[in-house]
Amino acid sequence: MEKLFQQIEEHASLYQHWLLSMCNQPSISAQNIGMQEMKELVIQLLEDLGADVEEVVTAGYPIIYGQIDNGSKRTLTFYNHYDVQPPDPLAEWMSDPFKARVENGQIFARGVADNKGNIAARIAAVHAYQKVHGDLPVNVKFIIEGEEEVGSPNLKKFALENPEKLKTDAMIWEGGMRNVHDKRPHISFGVKGICFVELRVRGAAFDLHSSEGAVVENPAWRLVWALSTLKNKHEKILIDGFYDHILELTEKEKAFFQTMDYDEEHTKTHYQIDNFLTGVTGLELKERLTAAPTCTICGLEAGDTGQGAKTVLPSRAKVKIDFRIVPGQTPKMVIDLLRKHLDQHGFRDIEIEQLAGLLPFNSDSENPFVDTVINSMKEVYEEPPIIMRNLAGSSPMEKLLANTEIPAAQIGVANTGSNFHGPNENIYVDDFIKGIKATANVMRHFGDV
């Protein structure tokens, strides 16, 4: 291990050079800027490692698929993306977003955190390992897509059409970060899913004078009554069967909550709130964040919402609801239960449209890869890692991994002040080096398992 880490430190400036060259090449999928050049640059770096590289054609930008198959008994796959967000607002950048600036141990560039820093770290780790040991302890695969920043519209199709390429024992997913305040690195082993719907209620054919409210049905009232049957003031979701299929947390998963940090006081001050929902705090708050499904009104609209006093009886009312779902639940399950619930409560007329849906994904915490990652991280970082069964948000992780048994971990080179998607996106050089070490260490331990 020492030799490996030493190699990484000695080659730090080479690896940083790789990273800067990627950052200096714009690759904005939303605007079709530099995508071809970036793809070629990544392919070149992979080929220099000795990987077999293939461009997989999609309806959008190609997916770069690379593999180094040395006959090891285990295969580890790195999922990343070579596209970045547009750099706007440009005026808020202190320097050119596509001319990486290194200052006081920080690298500033669009995409350095999300997620060229991680691509470079994966490649550098393989390189270092090869330099020290001649060969890798595992087979590795790279799946580097070019459309993550526009919603990965072709990723699921890739997974369905290329089962061979997806064959792997474990996956390092995109990236992760480290706390700015206490330096603790994050590890997460999944994401919540999402079922995002719009409910629509119709009344008369057009808005009426509100005096007609005495005799003509108001879709806004119907919507309120329907919503009030969905969740109660204690935050219990009242849809029959909603909680039935949720997988119970294992003791090991529960133990992960102990490692999480959530600065309640700072958050309350920042959000200007007196308390968290239903007074939740401590471990329970952390559990709620990552393991409880939600039912959130994201948008409500009916009638006149402008200034002043327009007394109208609305003809339409609608609500957008975001269900964050957890292992055991699926978007389809939520839609079906919701439809049944509305019908049974007399709201057969309320229309449901699904706006988005992603399955939850969690690695089986008993899979040896989970401990491998945790232990590998502990050996690299001075501070104890924050371990999360899954993030509170959602991601396209499920497009590759849903319905597989493949465990996946998110670890990476960013930090909580990285300004993902914003101006002056940055990482620390030190985190980049640690990210290389962590990746190499995971390969090493996973080869041993």
Add this chain to the structure above:
Amino acid sequence: MEKLFQQIEEHASLYQHWLLSMCNQPSISAQNIGMQEMKELVIQLLEDLGADVEEVVTAGYPIIYGQIDNGSKRTLTFYNHYDVQPPDPLAEWMSDPFKARVENGQIFARGVADNKGNIAARIAAVHAYQKVHGDLPVNVKFIIEGEEEVGSPNLKKFALENPEKLKTDAMIWEGGMRNVHDKRPHISFGVKGICFVELRVRGAAFDLHSSEGAVVENPAWRLVWALSTLKNKHEKILIDGFYDHILELTEKEKAFFQTMDYDEEHTKTHYQIDNFLTGVTGLELKERLTAAPTCTICGLEAGDTGQGAKTVLPSRAKVKIDFRIVPGQTPKMVIDLLRKHLDQHGFRDIEIEQLAGLLPFNSDSENPFVDTVINSMKEVYEEPPIIMRNLAGSSPMEKLLANTEIPAAQIGVANTGSNFHGPNENIYVDDFIKGIKATANVMRHFGDV
């Protein structure tokens, strides 16, 4: 009576000439066009009747006050307004809105229905009566304001500062209309009041990512829960004490419902609804329209209401609610009960802002003036009148009449196709003549009572 009506018919072209001269004079309060000229024209017509006329200065346009005091034991007052709505959209007019066009027994001009036709009808009725009988059977007063189309902002102050001018035994308020389909004239003796409020709920200081919905309170949910305590699916308003002070309908008032018409089938087809609220129909529907208070969501707003899938935890939610209130209720009473209700249901944090408030107004149906008007109308119109205790809407009637015992009736020269405030505003010449007769007949009978 026959001589009086004959006089009116013989002078029809003179009276129509008065009306057309008023219509040809623009008087748009919202745009300060022609207000001075219109005021002078009305004053001249009143002075020609021998009225004592006074311009009452207000913060806006002056109120024309005229009286003919002949020592009769009763006084009848006509409330009208000399301003009109802007003529837009001009392109939709078949002819110049301020050049009255008479065609096939209809007069087209901005303001002819609302309400210069009624000003002319009141003046013509006085003129005809004087011509036939030499003197009037009642004292008459005219209160003709110039700001009705901009919300009568100075009318209440006028009432408070001029109690002498308001002293009267009864009032003919602005105007009314006749059905186009079956020719039945409308008589109404009041208006519902209104209490229009906005409720506001706050969550975090700014919108959050919806994954935070697991632990941060959602003001949209709080609003939904609060609203669901205000009214139930059976349309019962659940605010404690809300119905307590409502005056019971008298038998006479109930009998008025028998006269009302409401074309349920036509309305259902037009509005594209299957049924009225809670399946209400017939007499009950009419009673609901005019005698039941309402609680109508006019506007609901929270979070993201745009297209697509923006998963946000809103920081603010608000609703506009219009309570149409009935005799016995006041806007203040509603606000107080609503505040108490929200506090008691755990919504102390929900802010209430009153956006508008008007008291209800109903004439005492036992006041002899009520029968006088009804009988006078029956003698003029071939079809039986539609008698309404009050309109389903609200009006500034209360600004002059609230907390007085003065009975008031709305009768007039418009029709259900008059296009009030719209293009090609019109009345029928025949309705204008009948309106003069009805006014004269009310004076005659009221003098006899």
